[in-house]
Amino acid sequence: MKKNLEIRDVKSSEVKDIIAFHNATHGDNRRPEHWAWEYRGNYPESYVFGIIKDKEKDRLVGTQGMIPIYINIGGDRYFSGKSENSLLDPNYRGGTLFQDLYEYTVNKCKEKKMCCIWGYTSAGRVWRKKLKFEVYAESLGEAKIILNFGATIFDSIQSKIKNVLKAIRNKQTTVGKIIEGIFHALSGKLKQTPKSKSESISKNKTLTNKEDSLKGQFKIVQKLRSYQDLNSLYKRLRKTYPNLIHIDQDKKYVQWRIFDNPVVKYDTDFVYEGNILRAYCYINTTKRRCGYISDLTFETPDAGDFLIENLISKLRSKKIAYVTFFGNMDNPLIDSVFELLKTYGARIQISNQFFVLRNLSYNDKTVLFDIKNWYLNALWSEGYD
Ligand SMILES: CC(C)(COP(=O)(O)OP(=O)(O)OC[C@H]1O[C@@H](n2cnc3c(N)ncnc32)[C@H](O)[C@@H]1OP(=O)(O)O)[C@@H](O)C(=O)NCCC(=O)NCCS
Numbered sequence: 001m002k003k004n005l006e007i008r009d010v011k012s013s014e015v016k017d018i019i020a021f022h023n024a025t026h027g028d029n030r031r032p033e034h035w036a037w038e039y040r041g042n043y044p045e046s047y048v049f050g051i052i053k054d055k056e057k058d059r060l061v062g063t064q065g066m067i068p069i070y071i072n073i074g075g076d077r078y079f080s081g082k083s084e085n086s087l088l089d090p091n092y093r094g095g096t097l098f099q100d101l102y103e104y105t106v107n108k109c110k111e112k113k114m115c116c117i118w119g120y121t122s123a124g125r126v127w128r129k130k131l132k133f134e135v136y137a138e139s140l141g142e143a144k145i146i147l148n149f150g151a152t153i154f155d156s157i158q159s160k161i162k163n164v165l166k167a168i169r170n171k172q173t174t175v176g177k178i179i180e181g182i183f184h185a186l187s188g189k190l191k192q193t194p195k196s197k198s199e200s201i202s203k204n205k206t207l208t209n210k211e212d213s214l215k216g217q218f219k220i221v222q223k224l225r226s227y228q229d230l231n232s233l234y235k236r237l238r239k240t241y242p243n244l245i246h247i248d249q250d251k252k253y254v255q256w257r258i259f260d261n262p263v264v265k266y267d268t269d270f271v272y273e274g275n276i277l278r279a280y281c282y283i284n285t286t287k288r289r290c291g292y293i294s295d296l297t298f299e300t301p302d303a304g305d306f307l308i309e310n311l312i313s314k315l316r317s318k319k320i321a322y323v324t325f326f327g328n329m330d331n332p333l334i335d336s337v338f339e340l341l342k343t344y345g346a347r348i349q350i351s352n353q354f355f356v357l358r359n360l361s362y363n364d365k366t367v368l369f370d371i372k373n374w375y376l377n378a379l380w381s382e383g384y385d
Contacts, residue, residue: 001097004056007104010049010063017060018051018085025087027165030384034262038084038383042256043068048081048108052088052101061089062098064105066117067382070248074367075238077248081109083119083356084382086126099130106360115362120381124354133356136371140351141329143341145312148289148321155289155321214306218271218278227251229270229277236299241333243367246375258282258294263384266294267314271307278303281311284385289321295379296325296337304340312344326351328376337377 039047052062066081127133230249264284271279279298298304327334
């Protein structure tokens, strides 16, 4: 490594520089208090954040963070690190500098007793070849239910153009790639256009006798009756899926990630059958025209059906154009969510994101590296969507 470069932990006084670096690259509008919530909001002493500083230029040129999150593997709680804010100034890319920064942060994660590091990324090649990660291609999928066709097309083209602009800003593209990107934005849209509108626009299900009876069976509330209910729900789910790997949603986690989130205001629905929590979902409707389902979990198909039916009619009344759900299609429990969403007209696409995983100290590699065990959805994302 060149003498003018130094790798070290971030100082509190440098958080504003990290945010400025991130915003300039990604065209975001994040603020230092968002970073404080993300990294220090849950376990303030356990986060990891490394930077590369060019001392000659007195400039921040690289960042890598790991957010402390407890996951549950087969019924036991383990500390883990969520890889985030991987960024290197374009002028410094192409060598081993980012690898050096990453190894520095991995060692910090080991010191903090994290059992593994995981994340979502589109840069699968970097994580596989340079950072010693297992990379799972084609496991993540996205379901989309269209409620308003015209508004959905408009929104989709707008976000594709935003992505092309971001690639230009990030020097990740050439003129050829820009033209290709615009072509894909348009042709991708054409490909997605259904043969007939009614084929993809969500079925406007009419209440059947069965759904009427579900109304008697289940009750939806917006607040958990007890935080222990989530724990009990996952405990029952693990009877069917003994090696399930899921986020350990204790009171501290849910308050931090969902209720005290400074960026997203989630709508929450909890479906109870008597005193038992059978299904729940967290959904973000604050962004544009999209209802972005962060987590949708159910124990029985009836409870799931009841939850989604209610959700769709609520979103229609809010004039939401489309609903999306993102998750690991290889996990049978997530797959059952995709299957149920399909009955509401959802189309499924493979995501351009990869799940990436590096073991640090977990002893049963067969369980850890089996992608089928990972109950991945958008709750595992950064928390800004
Ligand atoms: C990810 C990053 C830190 C890696 O830096 P690096 O180790 O110096 O590696 P490079 O930038 O040379 O990239 C290596 C390869 O991965 C590709 N790549 C980099 N970021 C990518 C991304 N987000 N999506 C897809 N491919 C990506 C590069 O195009 C390059 O491909 P090539 O070998 O065909 O030229 C750096 O590319 C970066 O800051 N990218 C922008 C931010 C980002 O995309 N972060 C990852 C998202 S979680």
